[in-house]
Amino acid sequence: MQIRSLLSQRIEAAFTALGLSGQALLQSASRPEFGDYQANGVMAAAKRAGQNPREVAQAIIDAIDLDGIASDLSVAGPGFINITLAPQFIANAATSPQPSVDPQRVVVDYSGPNLAKEMHVGHLRGTIIGDCIARVLESLGHTVIRQNHVGDWGTQFGMLLTFMAEQEEASDSLADLENFYRQAKQRFDTDDDFQTRSRQAVVQLQSGNADMLVEWQKFIEISMSHCQSLYDRLRIDLSDADMDGESSYNDDLKHTIEHLDSQGLLTESDGAQCVFLDEFKNKDGEVQPVIVQKSDGGYLYATSDLACLRRRVGDFKADRVLYFVDARQTLHFKQVFAVAAAAGISNSKVELVHMPFGTMLGKDNKPFKTREGALVKLSELLDEAIARASKLLQEREVQNKNPDIDDAELAALAEIIGIGAVKYADLSKNRTSDYVFDWDQMLSFDGNTAPYLQYAYSRTRSIFTRSGVDASALPEHVISEGEPERRLAVAIAGYQDLLEQVALEGFPHQLCAYLYDLAGRFTQFYEQCPILTSDDAVKTRRLTLTKQTGDVLANGLTLLGIQVAERM
């Protein structure tokens, strides 16, 4: 249930009844003693009307009808309304996520690695954040169209294909893509003849030379299989079906330029085709151009993104298009969206959003440069994560706690915990800020980490396996009693609100923070409220809360792309 919007509506209706206007500004209470939720909007509304905020707040409390929803309403401070939910309402609000009343078609553009190289740790963010938001949107009933805009076209492929032609066994030498790229680059930089042949290869490729295309296809397939194996290890919901390579727009670039021309948007400048828009004017009134075609006739990536939008808006009929792309491309997207709007490629009904994420920095707080050897391969990070988790499992003698656990299950656990920790370390941080890559931080298993949440989940499960109680036989709703139960129940009831917020704003760290808070409330409840030794009625109630907690933790972690284990 969407508690926040329900309460907001009621309070805003009371505003109207009192001749006021404004938003309720509803949020969960900043402190437990203030109740469960608080409305902050009264002060501003009263001020606009020239009235006393505390009196207005009291008038709203007197007028509003929250029977069966709130058990207590009070005025606090300069004019806050504190709201304590009714126990029955909290109980009924605890349901699995409900589909949106307004399902949309949402294109989610994420991951987008450059297929010329192997994926490194810098590719992690865009891949897992986009994947998480795609899952959240889907869980709310939206139709998600995943688009992996891979870099599979352009000048560097001429060099790679020429180098590949020299190798006896292409698939073997491509086993280490990073090394392959380095060797090719070295040839390119030191051998003039090689360089010339590389340039010719590009021309042949882009003009559709059949032999060259076959070689290119071979390379792309091998490189893509590298990516796919990482996606599989990371449980990323991407496959060949979601491939949206730059190459697929090659034939449409010409038409895109023609379209811009037909809209009267093109201006030639120094031989290049440009779009000048007033909104990119600086203080001196000079307009910055968006170049869509080079003086030699070649196209640029703005052109390719415009062609891309033609497909997403025109063919896919998207209501929203979300780009999970590095923050350094902010200006680029502003330009593309503006040109698309001016050209009628997009329209006011479709929402185009660049959801930027921060740059990865080295330990010295400086941007991770592509110096040779400076980049950590993503596969190496995952290997290390699993190795550390495996060591931890040995140290904790998990087999002593779970005598029937075998080596295979232990290995599976190490993977679930290790990969989960890596993903959570990234997902739990605000998307937009830069971050420092640090092994130990990335692979921590203590505190606010995925293992903590996975551990909390496994505890909810172990109660059932140890007691033999059938979780499906429990009632769907129970009315909590006492603070620990109540605090837990309120958090469970707020899950839907949280998911809606994440779907709207695209910040996975909010989901992480919610789950961490929920898990904390659960362990506090667990410490203070005996379950299995209690009377039947109390036991049933507490088991139900335990089951609900486990369900939300499992669901939330799944949406983060993190697996759970029944025991660990």
Add this chain to the structure above:
RNA sequence: GCACCUGUAGUUCAACUGGAUAGAAUACCAGGCUUCGAACCUGGGGGUUGCAGGUUCGAGUCCUGCCGGGUGCGCCA
């Protein structure tokens, strides 16, 4: 030069977009397992939110100016 982002405990990060006493984790200190799982819990210290003004009932958040860090800016993607 112009534009955008950014500065919060020793460290890594939050703060629901202007709300009440700025919260977690980590590290450190003191407690807690014969009692449903100690990857945990309870308590403690640790802050002039870069600096200085301003806006208002109220500012980490908004505006201005400095200082420090980063990124982008006509034919790479």
